[in-house]
Ligand code: G3H
């Protein structure tokens with residue numbers, strides 16, 4: 001089937017009461033590992049590319065790698081999503097490349113500016129039938145660098161924001177952060193906020209910074225010469241709870257990076273004579289597959305690929321015109 005819009009994917013997830021993993025991709029092995037998991041588990045999947053990923057792949061490579069993934073897996077519903085789009089210009093580039101969903105992340109601006117920038121993107125993207133994720137509140141990590149402080153999403157503001165912006169989904173800040181260092185001690189997440197916001201906005205919610213940073217993945221990196229400090233990630237049980245409360249899209253990048261790095265290090269450590277990239281990228285691809293397959297089971301999306309009758313961006317254009 002062709003790439004599907006995020007709108008459909010998250011609507012199906014809502015119907016089925018599950019979450020869909022949104023996995024960051026930058027190269028062929030990551031895409032293949034993720035698609036192998038989706039195929040085996042018959043799961044819908046979201047492939048997402050950051051601005052860094054677009055730059056790294058020089059746009060065209062990413063476009064055709066994803067096209068290959070779709071062609072090789074015709075029975076799997078796949079969304080291609082722009083992660084952390086920073087401007088209308090980036091959004092336009094993604095839509096030109098064939099993305100079926102974009103995120104506009106203007107969450108580091110003040111509320112009114114966030115509304116204005118996000119609304120502008122919604123108006124543009126919906127003309128093409130492309131879904132839009134906007135964000136309110138700030139996470140730690142990359143967003144903290146910009147904002148300086150971490151601001152959890154306020155339910156009153158969320159209600160007003162969604163009504164004025166008209167986005168299809170909302171990324172919320174409930175205490176997670178990007179990267180491998182999320183919590184010093186026990187993970188603290190404001191799951192009650194998810195429940196409250198979900199009740200108020202009535203659109204699917206998105207959880208960024210949702211990697212679990214499993215100890216075994218960090219240990220695997222460190223066992224073969226790596227040096228990563230162990231800290232707590234987002235417990236899978238908390239994600240499951242968040243899904244029960246209305247989170248439908250779960251962003252995972254760091255866990256994939258850890259899984260691949262561990263596999264590459266292990267191969268090169270155990271067989272220092274190897275220099276064929278296939279010898280270490282092959283195991284890295286398998287490590288992505290194992291991680292993603294586990295997450296598809298954890299988030300409940302496994303087995304749901306068959307539920308989808310794909311809708312097109314043309315259908316979505318008509319939908320937005322009616323709204
Ligand atoms: O949220 C950010 C993602 O982990 C992507 O990271 O900008 O280094 O590609 P990146």
Ligand code: 13P
Nearest residue numbers: 179209210211251253254
């Ligand atoms: P992690 O760093 O927790 O994997 O989060 C990724 C993310 O939110 C991408 O947008």
Ligand code: ZN
Nearest residue numbers: 178208209251
């Ligand atoms: Zn993110």
